[in-house]
Amino acid sequence: MTRKDFRVALVGLDGITNDIILKTLTHTTKLPAMTNIVKHCSLIKNLASTTPYITPVSWASISTGIDMSQIGIFDFFIYKITHNKIQVEPVKASHIRAPRLWDVLAKKYKTFNIVVNVPPFYPAEPIRGIMVAGFPAPKLSAWPPYVMNLLRKYEYKVYVNTEALELKSTELVNELIDVVYSRTLFTIELLKRVDWNFLFIVYLAPDTIMHKYGKFIYRYLFKDTKRGVSRKYFMYMVSILSIIDKLLRELLELCDVIILISDHGNIPVEREIFINELLLRIGTLKVKRVNRDTMTHFMKWNIFKLYSKILRNIGSIDIGASLKLINRMLLRIQSISHEMIDVEKSNAFAVGTIQPCTILITRSSMSRRVLKAFDDMRILNKKIIKKDFPKGNINGKWRIYVLEANEGFVFNPLRIGALSAPSIRQCDHSKNCMFIAWNKDDVINTEKSPITITHIFDYVIELFKINM
Numbered sequence: 001m002t003r004k005d006f007r008v009a010l011v012g013l014d015g016i017t018n019d020i021i022l023k024t025l026t027h028t029t030k031l032p033a034m035t036n037i038v039k040h041c042s043l044i045k046n047l048a049s050t051t052p053y054i055t056p057v058s059w060a061s062i063s064t065g066i067d068m069s070q071i072g073i074f075d076f077f078i079y080k081i082t083h084n085k086i087q088v089e090p091v092k093a094s095h096i097r098a099p100r101l102w103d104v105l106a107k108k109y110k111t112f113n114i115v116v117n118v119p120p121f122y123p124a125e126p127i128r129g130i131m132v133a134g135f136p137a138p139k140l141s142a143w144p145p146y147v148m149n150l151l152r153k154y155e156y157k158v159y160v161n162t163e164a165l166e167l168k169s170t171e172l173v174n175e176l177i178d179v180v181y182s183r184t185l186f187t188i189e190l191l192k193r194v195d196w197n198f199l200f201i202v203y204l205a206p207d208t209i210m211h212k213y214g215k216f217i218y219r220y221l222f223k224d225t226k227r228g229v230s231r232k233y234f235m236y237m238v239s240i241l242s243i244i245d246k247l248l249r250e251l252l253e254l255c256d257v258i259i260l261i262s263d264h265g266n267i268p269v270e271r272e273i274f275i276n277e278l279l280l281r282i283g284t285l286k287v288k289r290v291n292r293d294t295m296t297h298f299m300k301w302n303i304f305k306l307y308s309k310i311l312r313n314i315g316s317i318d319i320g321a322s323l324k325l326i327n328r329m330l331l332r333i334q335s336i337s338h339e340m341i342d343v344e345k346s347n348a349f350a351v352g353t354i355q356p357c358t359i360l361i362t363r364s365s366m367s368r369r370v371l372k373a374f375d376d377m378r379i380l381n382k383k384i385i386k387k388d389f390p391k392g393n394i395n396g397k398w399r400i401y402v403l404e405a406n407e408g409f410v411f412n413p414l415r416i417g418a419l420s421a422p423s424i425r426q427c428d429h430s431k432n433c434m435f436i437a438w439n440k441d442d443v444i445n446t447e448k449s450p451i452t453i454t455h456i457f458d459y460v461i462e463l464f465k466i467n468m
């Protein structure tokens with residue numbers, strides 16, 4: 001039987017794994033809808049993420065069915081290297097040159113789609129349905145434009161205001177609750193207002209909570225430390241999930257299929273690898289030292305330029321927020337860094353955000369030597385060879401490698417160079433993703449279940465093919 005009102009919801013909980021959800025449900029009664037979904041689901045699987053397993057790469061891969069790292073998106077940023085400096089541009093919708101799941105569904109099955117906060121689709125694109133741009137959008141962006149009014153009504157926020165991990169516990173949790181609450185109420189109203197077939201919504205708050213308190217949450221859930229601080233942090237997670245539970249309660253009424261997914265998991269961080277410092281020690285990275293007196297001014301200017309460029313590229317017009325961000329960065333670098341990577345004189349350097357994977361750029365002629373040095377240190381789980389460096393006018397031939405650290409380790413490439421940040425993460429990403437599928441009347445094909453997150457794309461299309 002096929003129906004025009006067939007409905008599927010993909011609910012993304014960033015950074016969460018099945019084991020965390022299952023254990024959480026045994027420790028609380030505050031998540032009735034989620035309990036219902038898990039108890040009566042037809043499929044529960046651990047899916048493999050893409051490598052690198054990082055938010056924008058993984059959600060874009062889920063949304064297109066194509067592993068983004070295969071087409072050169074490895075991070076929150078796209079890097080271009082010129083003779084002597086590294087240029088950074090945030091990943092946005094136009095970089096993802098592949099058909100989106102919602103567009104394919106609309107074309108094939110005339111579905112009406114609601115897409116809320118799928119990273120890194122910014123700005124919102126004209127789709128058959130309603131779209132609110134995803135993190136890290138610098139400001140609200142929605143399609144069709146009239147949706148902006150509804151967003152304002154609920155004081156919808158893309159994300160917490162400042163660098164979340166630096167906030168105090170209560171501040172952070174309150175801000176996250178705010179963001180999750182407004183996103184949930186906004187979406188529930190949409191679900192009731194329009195005739196829809198496909199919902200794709202992503203919540204980032206679980207990942208933020210895991211980065212900051214994951215180690216404690218693990219301890220509470222898996223090591224039976226029942227009291228004290230661990231329980232407190234666990235309850236932060238429950239507070240966030242219990243708001244999302246309100247949406248799930250509505251979806252149980254409205255949907256034929258609900259699929260809970262994540263883009264990666266989180267595991268406790270044991271050690272941070274300052275990869276550019278290692279390269280400095282092996283002698284393949286050279287730094288430009290900046291005179292301490294002139295440093296502040298020089299660095300300020302460079303950071304200012306970098307950040308204005310980033311803000312321009314992502315189209316921020318929120319001057320207040322932008323200045324605040326720039327100001328924070330300026331204050332930070334004054335106390336930390338007076339060295340920059342000298343691209344021209346270096347043979348290898350790493351770029352990227354802090355995560356278990358990193359992007360290593362080496363001169364082709366030197367790559368063997370550099371990789372051998374890493375093998376000798378026994379910090380690598382694996383290395384994925386990428387092609388020659390695509391663009392830029394750096395001297396000679398360069399090659400990209402994506403390195404993955406051993407479990408529990410993260411790479412921090414930021415210790416040398418203008419952007420410098422000591423990490424305050426308790427947990428960081430793992431390759432393991434959640435996949436829990438619930439359905440009303442046996443419409444799920446359990447045989448063709450996905451193995452990696454890039455299969456979710458075909459899986460959802462198949463659901464509509466059979467039922468609509």
Ligand SMILES: [Zn+2]
Pocket residue numbers: 014015054055056207263264
């Ligand atoms: Zn993520």
